[in-house]
Amino acid sequence: MTKTSGLRVSGWRGGALAVAALVVCVIIAFVAGRFPVSLSDLVHALWSRLSGQPSGLPASVETVIFNIRGPRVVAAVLCGAALAVAGTAFQGLFRNPLVSPDLLGASSGSALGAVLGIYFSLGIFAIQGLAFVGGLVAVAAVYAVGSAIRAGDKILVLVLTGVVIGSLLGAGIGLIKYLADPYNQLPAMTFWLLGSLAGTDPSDILPLFGPVLVGTIVLFLLRWRMNVMSLPEDEAQALGLATGPLRFAIVAAATLVTAASVAAAGIIGWVGLVVPHLARFLVGPDFGRLLPTAAILGGGYLLLIDTLARTIAPVEIPLGILTAVIGTPFFIWLLAVSHRSWS
């Protein structure tokens, strides 16, 4: 490769930059907050866990690190990575840089599941379970209906089906909110719909980590085929790809990670739309480099947002609001400096 264009940096430098940004975000997230934890406390606590020797720190510091901030840091990184990976996959698959992971109804399905759970006053695990299943069922329904319609451009049919079923689910969410108790349930629903990691505890990590890991590994294994899938369908087939089964696998994997993320943190827009652009800006469109870079950047970005959400005001600020407030000017700046590199 003789020459790269514009501001794009070489693969490993872009990757190294992303990893460095994530590490900085993690350290800030552990140290920032009302309860003081210093960098040396953090290093000592982590070292004592690794070596098995007592850290000599007050129990309260260890509790904050391992039971309060730790799970929240891990959950933020996982959710951000999941949304960015799913967004990257969908933008390639649908050959459209304006697509986000909820294109096929994953978020609306999850939201309806969660809102139903809150309406029936279920426990937090049942609400998260319903949200996860709701996302999967919604996308499965969109996929089944879209595939049953045998007309014209398959991808266009799928997208339109997603839009239509998404607005039907939106009507369902509206109905439940209308019926909900305005003093107890409605605020909980609104809070959930805007996204938050405030209630994260250690037991939340595994149900999030499992699906995100599985989906991300599947997408990474298919990285080269995903490059080819971003060509028009007849070309991809002429290059030897069975586009139908591949599309199914990519949608299934991306939906799995999206639903897991939405179940854990509620609806957080923006990350899945914009982080892929930032990653492409850094390392180019090849999925072999793009997917890991998007995962790392997405994790770091959402962690930064979550750290701000719990520190800049006396009350928690919903993540969905902060991602937009911080992300929009950043994206506009990116558009201005990157010329065509989002494409």
Add this chain to the structure above:
Amino acid sequence: MSEISNLAARDLAYGYPARTIGRDVTIALNAGEALALLGPNGGGKTTLLKTLLGLLPPQAGSIMLGQRPLASISLAERARLIAYVPQSHAGTFAFTAVEIVLMGRTAHMGLFGAPSVKDRSVAHAMLERLGIAHLAGQPYTMISGGERQLVLVARALAQEPRFIILDEPTASLDFGNQGKVMRQIKALTGEGLGVLFTSHDPNQALRYADRVALLGEGRVLAAGRTSDVLTQRALAALYSAGVEVLTTPEGRVAFLPG
């Protein structure tokens, strides 16, 4: 693998599920020759190409690749035997030219595979061969239409196929690039590849094809050696338009729409 001497359609009917576009088409592309497919807009050329590539199932008749029915050959194996060069388009994402060419190697990789060192050297060799090695690291979205067309030809060559099917390879090219691309395409037949291309310009068929087939309203109106088939009368009938013939003192012929 035994030598595959041709890609042959017999009594083919083709089109989309609710709409038949062509019927009774018998056409063969032989290894080592260039076959041009001429016909008016909407005559069914692109649909025929897609059917010959196996992207659309035939509605009747047979397509044989050597001794085997095309439909019995897996997508990946087909891609190692027949390559497709579509009309060039800008593309959605800024892959580099060499990444686009590497996509031609997909059928040589496993399901979870990524390009090997060998794949990369094949890709670079194909760019070199078409005289566009300097484009390797350039984003495909930023190069000219002629360069894109050559990159797509390089991608087809990277498939290491026996046959190449090109859909109007010169449609978006300027005068100079038309000659450049067509000369490269013609040169491939010298290495035993069978090349099928569609064109709007009978002169291209005259100059670069060994044989020509005239496709009008979904039927083959005439097929055979270029010099036999391409007459003023045949072209006038095919395009329902006047055709003027110019003949040089050396006996070379060119057609003008008139």
